[in-house]
Structures are given as structure tokens and as C-alpha cells.
Amino acid sequence: MIYKSVASIAPFLVRNIGSVRKMSSGRFKVFVTRSDMPKGGIDILKKECDVTVSSHPSVMPRDELLKSVAGTEAIFCSLTDKIDQELLNAAGPGLKVVGTISVGHDHIDVPECRKRGIKIGYTPDVLTDATAELTLALLLSTSRRLPEAQHEARTGGWKSWAPTWMTGPGLAGSTVGIVGFGRIGQAVARRVKAFNTNKILYFNRSERPEAQEAGAIKVSFDELLSQSDFIICCAALVPETKEIFNKAAFEKMKKTAIFINTSRGGTVDQDALIEALKNNTIRAAGLDVTTPEPLPLDNPLLNLPNCVVLPHIGSAAIETRDTMSELTAENILAGLKGSGMPAELK
Ligand code: GLV
Secondary structure (H helix, E strand, O other): OOOOOHHHHHHHHHHHOHHHHHHHHOOEEEEEOOOOOOHHHHHHHHHHEEEEEOOOOOOOOHHHHHHHOOOOOEEEEOOOOOEOHHHHHHHOOOOOEEEEOOOOOOOEOHHHHHHOOOEEEOOOOOOHHHHHHHHHHHHHHHHOOHHHHHHHHHHOOOOOOOOOOOOOOOOOOOEEEEEOOOHHHHHHHHHHHOOOOOEEEEEOOOOOOOHHHHOEEEOOHHHHHHHOOEEEEOOOOOHHHOOOEOHHHHHHOOOOOEEEEOOOHHHEOHHHHHHHHHOOOOOEEEEOOOOOOOOOOOOHHHHOOOEEEOOOOOOOOHHHHHHHHHHHHHHHHHHHHOOOOOOEOO
């Protein structure tokens, strides 16, 4: 017989023609890249999809990830998964949606997804407050030297109250410069204002009307660097912001400046930052993001007393992570059904 029976070609159709597959099972195929994703989103997906969850409560080994995504229609991923051409090829032509449980999307080859008609869902807004809170926590920890002070209290360095011991600059009366004035930058500005700062400056591609609420003033990057006592990076990592904080930038800052980064490690030339901290070109730095992540234990940043390093926990408020998971699931479902995604990366 020249033609195979319908039964024998059915698996092929199921894999390659979405509508035929839907008629046969009615359920979408979704792959989740790690087993420790907050449960809410996974439960939402399970109601309508065949969900396969990685067995790894951590980053999946790349070769395993590539095998696991084959034939899936949606991927529920995190910022630790590189969604590049190789992965999209491995997933195959049936892939319709990538949902990332993050607001940052520098781990996704966005133009390649667009070319292939793959929709991207992400989690803006829902993590703004948590990330702004963490930014303030890191700012205060770095300026008022909380990890150093706690270390002294725990290890006997605390001999008595002392008038000049463990001092650091206060926020009241200071000038704070925010680089990147999107949702998170604005939320940081509103919070910083409550500390009776003197001036809030911002640097952003475009003027932001929201700046008025915090009384923030748009300035050039160089002006922000030279005038600010505290410089906070909230800018997304894009080609224009890659290593924007380099040797020249640190040299333009005040010697007393404190640099905070809660966006992406890639915005900083890290070797230049290490030198600036060692040579006291600036006073201190607080980093929630580094290159690479995790930072190897022998990285100098971890041993500098004037540097506070956190393990990328900006959005790690319990409720926030639950909401991010649910939003990722809703994005994926809407993308699969062809209805409007609640948060599509356009
Ligand atoms: C965290 O860094 C995020 O992009 O959500």
C-alpha cells in the first residue's frame, strides 16, 4: 500500500499540526524548566495542559533542557534559562509561547522569537514593589554597613559603643541618582524621597512624566555620576546599557559615592568596579546582581569590606514570587489560546 493508514501517521500529525492535536487531546503541552517554581502557576496550567516539570530544583543541565523541550508548545522558564536559537530549534516548530517568571528578558533572544512568531510573556509590575524594597534595603545595608556591623557583633569586635565606629553616610540631605527610570526606578525614587533626600536625579532615554511625583530631575549620565551621593542602577540590560558603569564612569563619581545595582550584572564592568572599590575611587557598592551568577567564592567582591553582595533576590518576596508564577501561567495559557496575554513582551 502506497499510503500509510491514518492511524500510523496520526502521531506525526499530532506533533506537527496543532489543530489536529487539539482535536485528539484538547490539552496543550507545556514544559517547566525547574521543579522549584512556585506551585500556583503550575496548578493553573495543569487544569488545561499536559505539564512536564523538570526534575531539577535548580538550573537544568543544558543538554537535558534541550532534549526536554522537544515538541513542547510552551516553555515556562526563568532568567537562568538561555532561550536562544539552539533552544528554539530543539523545541521545534510547535513552540508557540515562552513565559518567563521575570521582568528581565535579556536571557531570551527576542528578535528570534519574533521571527518565529513565538509569543513572550513576562512579569512586569507585580514585582516592582518587592524589587524597590530590596533596593532600599541594599542601599541602607551598604551605606550604614549592616553586614560589617553584624559581623562585628557576632565575632567580638563590638567592645563598647563608640562615636566614630561603623559610621556611614545618611540619606537625609543627600542627592540620589537613579539610572533607568522605568517602573522600578520610579518606585525606588518614591521610597527614597521619604528619607528626606535633598535631590533625586534620573538618567533615562526619555523624559518620564512620573518623575514629577518624586520631584526627580532628568540629567545627563555624566551629571548624574558627578552630582550623586548614591547612584542606583535600575536600567534593563540592553546593548546601550552594557557595562555603562565602567572605569570612566566610576572615575566621574564622587570619592564618597555609593553604587547600588539591582538590575543586571551586565550593566557593570565588574573588574573596573573591583578596582574602584579597592582604590577607594568610590566609597562602597551594594550588588544584588553580578557576573556571573552565582559569583564564584574566590571573587574579590565577596572579600571587600566595602561591598555588599546579595544573591539576586530583588523580587524574592513570598507573595510576589507566587504572583509571578501565576502571571507566567496566565501568559502561557492566553498565548496558547491566541487570546490577549496579561503581560506580553511587545
Ligand atoms: C529579576 O531580576 C527579574 O528580571 O525578574
